[in-house]
Amino acid sequence: MKVIVAGAGRLGTQVAHVLSAARNQVTLIDQDDSRIDALHGRVPADLRIGDACEPGVLEDAGAHTADLVVATTGEDEDNLVISLLAKRQFKVARVIARVNDDENTWLFTSHWGVDTAVPAAAPLVSLIEEATSATDTVALLRLSKAGVNVIETTITPQSRAAGRTLTELAVPAGIVVTTVVRDGDPVAPAPDLRLREGDELLVVSHTATESEVHAVFQ
Structure with a gap:
């Protein structure tokens, strides 16, 4: 599976680790160059510097052929824009977005290109299960x-x-x-x-x- 993870914070980095370990092809994007530099050699993914809200950045990361986009930035507005671009412009089959502020949950629907919204309070396992569509989980x-x-x-x-x-x-x-x-x-x-x-x-x-x-x- 070809995966793009937008947002190289704690959550995005963990998701990239897990999905890479499961032999998926993962690209991790963040606009903070120092954050990406710090992850070189530590995360088994293709690391890219850029704003995933920009169509060109997603395109360069391989969005046209991606099976899954996971938006895990710390800003709900960014996660919505990334989801909309992934679904509408690049026709990505599955889009998962993290909701940082519960008051914004109502926005995270198919109208914004979101297939599954994961609340901030949900554990990492919930996001990974949604991302992989796995139903036979053991532990994480x-x-x-x-x-x-x-x-x-x-x-x-x-x-x-x-x-x-x-x-x-x-x-x-x-x-x-x-x-x-x-x-x-x-x-x-x-x-x-x-x-x-x-x-x-x-x-x-x-x-x-x-x-x-x-x-x-x-």
Whole structure:
């Protein structure tokens, strides 16, 4: 599946990580060049600098052949414009948009090109499920066609992983930590990264179950 994610904030970055891990072709766009520069080498996606509200930016990102556009910017006005362009100008089959302000929910309809609106209060799993149309989720996400499990786990004060590095945890083969979200920002999961309370981990595996992943980190 070819996916364009507009908005490289915390949510957009997590969505790009998950969908890329599930072997989709993902392009991540943000108009903040410093934000995009910081993600090079950390997000397995095609990173583009530009305003996704501009038709030319979406076109250059491959909107004409995209299967899905996910608008995750922090501005509802931008998400609506992106959705409308994706649906009306580029005929994208599926458009998902995040609603930042609940009072604007009534606007996020097919009239603005939105197939599915996801409220700000909804967890990441809801957005990913909508984006992939997956119905057989296990933990965060299971894409049966790709055979990939993506599991989200949070480090608590009681977690055995708190204060330890990934090397010290001896993460079993077949379990890959794709990103660590710390204080709202994605951090590259280097072997010497010391995990701490509040860290959110996105873990990818073809074989491990949710309980097996939790046994490693919790």
